[in-house]
Amino acid sequence: MKNLLDRRKFLKGGLASGVLASVLGTGKKASAEHSFEGYPDSMGVLVDLSKCIGCRTCEAACNKEQELPAPDKPFDDMSVFDEIRHGQKRRTSEKAYTVVNRYDVPGHDGPVFRKFQCNHCNEPGCLSSCFVNAYTKTPEGAVIYNEKVCVGCRTCMIACPFYVPAYQYSSPINPVIKKCKMCYDTRLKFGRPPACVEACPQEVMTFGKRRDLIKLGHERIQGNPGKYIDHIYGEKEVGGTAWMYLSSVPFSEVGFNTELGDQPIINYVKEFLTVVPMVLTIWPALFTGFHLLARRKENQKTTTPSDRNA
Amino acid sequence: MKRYVAQGYDLPFLKNAATGGDKKWSIKEKLLLGLTPGQYLAQFVRNPFNWLFLLIFMAGLPILIGRFYYGLGWATHGSYDYPWGLFLGWGLFVMVPLSASGFMLGTTVEVFGRDDFKPIERLALLNGLLGYLFAVIFLQVDLGQPWRLIYPMFVSLGPAAVLFLVAWHVATYLSVQVAELLPALAEWGNWPGLKKFIRSMILGLTISGIILSTLHQGALGALFTYAPGKVHPLWYSAPFQWFYFFCSSIFAGLSMLIVVSTLCKRFLSWRCDRRFLDNLDQQTMGLAKGAVLALVTYLAIKIIAIAHAENWGYLVTGWGAYYLLEISVGVLVPIVLYTKALRNNLPGLARFAALITVFGIALNRINTALVAFNWNLYQEIPHWREVIISITVYTLYIVTYRFILYRLPILYQIKVKS
DSSP states (O other): OHHHHHHHHHHHHHHHHHHHHHHHHSSSSGGGSOOOOOOTTOEEEEEEGGGOOOOOHHHHHHHHHTTOOOOSSOTTOGGGGGOOBTTBOOOOBTTBSOEEEEEOOTTSSSOEEEEEOOOOBSSOHHHHHOTTOOEEEOTTSOEEEOTTTOOOOOHHHHHOTTOOOEEOTTOSSOOOEEOOOTTTTTTGGGTOOOHHHHHOTTOOEEEEEHHHHHHHHHHHHHHSTTTSOSOOBTTSGGGOBSEEEEOSSOGGGGTOOTTSOSSOHHHHHHHHHHHHHHHHHHHHHHHHHHHHHHHHHHHHSSOOOTTTTO | OHHHHHTTOOOTTHHHHHHTOOOOOOHHHHHSTTOOHHHHHHHHHHOHHHHHHHHHHHHHHHHHHHHHHHOHHHHOOOOSSOOOOHHHHTTTTTHHHHTTHHHHHHIIIIISOOGGGHHHHHHHHHHHHHHHHHHHHHHHHHSSSGGGTTIIIIISOOTTSHHHHHHHHHHHHHHHHHHHHHHHHHHHHTOHHHHHHHHTTHHHHHHHHHHHHHHHHHHHHHGGGGOBTTBOGGGOOTTTHHHHHHHHHHHHHHHHHHHHHHHHHHHOTTTOOHHHHHHHHHHHHHHHHHHHHHHHHHHHHHHHHHHHHTOGGGGGSHHHHHHHHHHIIIIIHHHHHHHHHHHHTOHHHHHHHHHHHHHHHHHHHHIIIIISBTTTSOOOOOOHHHHHHHHHHHHHHHHHHHHHHHHSTTSSOOOOOO
């Protein structure tokens, strides 16, 4: 009788945990197996660093378009290029979605300027790490963010290989992430290039379909032998980005991280994500099995420890 | 309290337990330990720890409130480069592994049928529950918009994210732990029906506890797999990160349980019954045995991971030296001490080893989340307000812990007439 009762209890317990597991298991699944090449007709921007003269017009255009607060120093103040914080040059912030930095590259004639903003990855780390799905990669190519659902965990900042998302630490009531949205709602959606691209007097940036830009970039490299480094930064980095760069000096000399690899960030996490369904399905059976084994021995003995079912 | 016991004062429940009586306890007995308000206040004032706690709260609570009034930027050194600081580095990544004791002992007793660990099971469950609860409170302090905590559950779901899994599992596991501890509450409140109901599903609860714990302990590690290149390669491993965190949570939880039970024996002996005190040495050795097995496994997987990623070269750098220090203090020394304690049956040494292990696990989590994070940028030092808030919330944890240990039958048994 005792034995029967225990077995029924065991079945009930096993069943309950199995049901619980399957309920919890829904969802955290799939993302594991496919590989995403990017939307076929998504747009992008090719930035030719060799053309940039560091006039900061793009910064001013961005500030105006996105209605950002006035900068600490005016946009014609070139002393910002000398700013160093924590050993780092200027970076994007909640008040500036794009910045230009100056680099003095040994052996290169004159300084090299580099514009920087969100690179709008094909498979964004921010997007894959967000547990409220605040980020969207639009078919047009922009990575946009919905501040209405953001909880403020800041995992996207951990996951972004380019350190782009900027959090409003100063706001106690409604802090959100601020970053370049490729002028999605005001321009890109209507097929127009972002404000910075249009404002540039040097035509540093070319707006177009990402596919075509890659072709254009390689043509430019081939057409000007010796001028460019034979690499389009962003063509393959972390799975490819919408913003890509041509440079006449090594990318590592002008602030690019050249050790990111070609894998999108989500690929590093997949190893764990594949463990999840295994644990969810194998553990209940395994441990109820252990329980059965452990209790079986005891049932054969005639004595029952007084502690049991206490 | 010790003085009252020495004076032969009648503790509620103790007398009751001795006689096996079934009279209902009054509010006075439940909350004031059977003392009059005056007596209770007297013992409260006499305890020097209370003064220390009071001091911490007086300094810390205004700053904690300030964090919500002035924002995170005022209270922390959180920055665009360092989004996470002490609140998560300590409050989440250290607290959660130290609270793995709940599922470890739940498994040992309920699944493996090791009834000899029963005297300490409830302490393990409580340690787990409170650790998780306060990890969530730390998280709430850190979140930009804590009132949106339920968004990942109901409003906007991002199911492919690791943090989604953490959120769901910690929430579910918290309810499981509450359920696992309800019997203690039921005995205290004298509600036998509730206890019977929980007992009927304890195996299911325990096994869901194992699943949830395996996954969210591992998931906390997997959170860092989002940051290849940011976390120093010696602390980073895409395939093994989840296992580092899961495996180390085993010895972290067991060691924390040894530390907490030692504290109970030292400071709360009046509240412990013979069943707890007499079995403690033997149980400590049992826990030590489990901890040392997990430690050895952890060490092995650490070495395999270095070989797997061919990271040997990093070991001879400054970071490598620091890494080796962490491994020595947090893993090698505990292995040696635990082994020595086990071979020569020295519970005291095992307790010391447990303390070192707890320190080592805290070091590892802080290193992964803060020190080795952005290793090629610059080092961030937490803001002093961040430190004070962390100490304040942790003190709140200790006070809550003590409040419950004083009252619920965790360290002692209430004999109920059946």
